[in-house]
Amino acid sequence: MTAAAPELDLLRRVVDGDHDAFDEIMRRHEGRVFSVCLRIMGDREQALDAAQDTFLTVFRKAHQFKAKSAVGTWIYRIAVNTCYDQIRKAKRRAADSMPDYLDLIDESAEAAVDSAGLRPDIERALLSLPQEFRAAIVLADMEGISLPETAEILGVPLGTVKSRVFRGRRQLAERLGNQSR
Amino acid sequence: MRDHEIELIAGLAEGTLDDETAARALIESSAEALAEFQAQKSALTALSAALPAEMSEHERAALRRDVWTALGKESQPVVGTPWYYRLSYAAAGLLVVVGLVSVLNRPGDDERAGLSRTETAELSADAADTTIAQAGEDETMRDADGDALGGGAAPDTTSTMSLPPEEFFADEAQRVRLGQPQDPSSSGDGQLEEDTVCVDTAGLSGYRVVGEVISDTEPDGTAVTFIVAVPPGGIDDSTPVAFVLADRCEVATIER
Numbered sequence: 001m002t003a004a005a006p007e008l009d010l011l012r013r014v015v016d017g018d019h020d021a022f023d024e025i026m027r028r029h030e031g032r033v034f035s036v037c038l039r040i041m042g043d044r045e046q047a048l049d050a051a052q053d054t055f056l057t058v059f060r061k062a063h064q065f066k067a068k069s070a071v072g073t074w075i076y077r078i079a080v081n082t083c084y085d086q087i088r089k090a091k092r093r094a095a096d097s098m099p100d101y102l103d104l105i106d107e108s109a110e111a112a113v114d115s116a117g118l119r120p121d122i123e124r125a126l127l128s129l130p131q132e133f134r135a136a137i138v139l140a141d142m143e144g145i146s147l148p149e150t151a152e153i154l155g156v157p158l159g160t161v162k163s164r165v166f167r168g169r170r171q172l173a174e175r176l177g178n179q180s181r
Numbered sequence: 182m183r184d185h186e187i188e189l190i191a192g193l194a195e196g197t198l199d200d201e202t203a204a205r206a207l208i209e210s211s212a213e214a215l216a217e218f219q220a221q222k223s224a225l226t227a228l229s230a231a232l233p234a235e236m237s238e239h240e241r242a243a244l245r246r247d248v249w250t251a252l253g254k255e256s257q258p259v260v261g262t263p264w265y266y267r268l269s270y271a272a273a274g275l276l277v278v279v280g281l282v283s284v285l286n287r288p289g290d291d292e293r294a295g296l297s298r299t300e301t302a303e304l305s306a307d308a309a310d311t312t313i314a315q316a317g318e319d320e321t322m323r324d325a326d327g328d329a330l331g332g333g334a335a336p337d338t339t340s341t342m343s344l345p346p347e348e349f350f351a352d353e354a355q356r357v358r359l360g361q362p363q364d365p366s367s368s369g370d371g372q373l374e375e376d377t378v379c380v381d382t383a384g385l386s387g388y389r390v391v392g393e394v395i396s397d398t399e400p401d402g403t404a405v406t407f408i409v410a411v412p413p414g415g416i417d418d419s420t421p422v423a424f425v426l427a428d429r430c431e432v433a434t435i436e437r
Contacts, residue, residue, distance in 0.1 A: 026245065026248065030236070030241065030244060030245075031235065031236065034234065034235075034236045034240070034244070035233070035234040035235070038234045039234060044240070048236075048240060048243065048244055048247075051244055052244055052247050052248055052251070055244075055248045056248060056251055056252065057395075059248075059252060060395065064393075088352060092348055119227075119230060122227045122228070122230065122231070125227075126228075137224075137228070141224075141225065141228050142228055142231060159184070162184075162188060162191075163184070165191075166187050166188070166191050166221065168224075169191070169220065169221050169224035169225065170217070170220045170221070170224070172224040172227065172228075173219075173220035173221070173223040173224045173227075174220070176223065176224075176227055177223075
């Protein structure tokens with residue numbers, strides 16, 4: 001019953017306290033949520049933290065879902081925003097402890113780029129993009145999500161997401177070209 | 182280049198165009214268009230080499246475990262202090278009072294004997310009241326398992342609770358002003374009504390509820406829910422954003 005249930009029904013059952021329904025929602029989306037978070041953040045530990053926070057938010061906010069989008073779209077929007085929040089907090093921590101952080105970023109950079117399943121140069125170039133471009137490319141080009149759904153996830157117009165994807169690709173190519181010189 | 186030309190070139194690079202004629206003509210006629218095509222193609226080729234970003238079974242199990250652990254702490258019922266705990270505090274207090282009275286009434290001590298019976302009774306009553314009040318306050322020091330959270334004085338229940346750092350509110354307020362979805366879904370009708378009542382109770386009559394935010398989860402699993410509200414009218418860069426404690430209906434802060 002749970003395995004074949006439409007996701008809106010599952011979410012309603014989550015609101016009613018059905019843990020099996022929430023478990024099923026996690027099962028269906030944890031892979032992609034982790035993948036999106038990993039591509040955006042470039043670190044497996046941080047991606048797992050973001051994924052955890054994502055599903056906790058899904059559980060807490062399930063009663064507020066108004067079915068204006070698909071459940072999956074809503075979940076991935078939470079995931080992207082959670083990643084943005086964590087990146088912002090990491091930047092604040094870095095600003096608070098600048099000298100130490102500068103040492104750490106050099107030490108952890110190689111570990112980070114090796115953990116996300118991309119060639120190091122590609123990973124480095126992707127992580128160097130502005131986070132809005134990076135998120136758009138991760139969703140549209142790496143996760144294979146349609147541009148209209150990507151726009152919905154990111155909460156921006158379709159034209160904006162197209163611009164971010166195309167400009168992001170251009171910047172990625174430029175940085176890969178610069179790294180190879 | 183115009184947006185539709187870039188879109189055409191990107192479609193050619195993606196291989197998604199039904200008819201590539203126009204796109205090919207464009208890149209053959211323009212160096213800029215050709216460079217754009219090469220950049221789009223280069224990026225797509227690089228990204229296609231990415232391995233699937235899959236969780237290991239260990240990571241998957243850890244994620245599930247951590248989520249359910251966090252949810253378990255949130256839903257853990259608050260168990261009241263057993264009655265015999267309160268009784269034991271009162272009994273201990275009475276023993277202290279009895280001992281005090283006996284010491285004060287010890288014959289041969291002129292100072293202590295100077296206390297009248299009335300004064301002694303008042304002293305005893307005050308001590309008992311304080312002890313029983315202490316027992317009540319100490320209930321709040323025990324967690325759901327009945328274990329004391331720490332020795333020492335009873336907590337000051339009137340003190341301000343610990344709030345997230347200022348940056349939390351500043352960042353969330355900025356997201357509201359930029360129209361970014363800090364809360365992916367708007368409140369359900371019932372919840373919206375409750376939140377509006379709460380905001381009104383907090384003294385912000387007329388404020389419009391725009392959503393809720395939850396502060397970072399503390400190590401003990403607690404997190405604070407804030408109702409986010411703005412004055413009537415549109416939202417712009419200068420709109421004050423109010424954060425109301427959802428469980429107390431008190432204003433935590435207003436970001437201006």
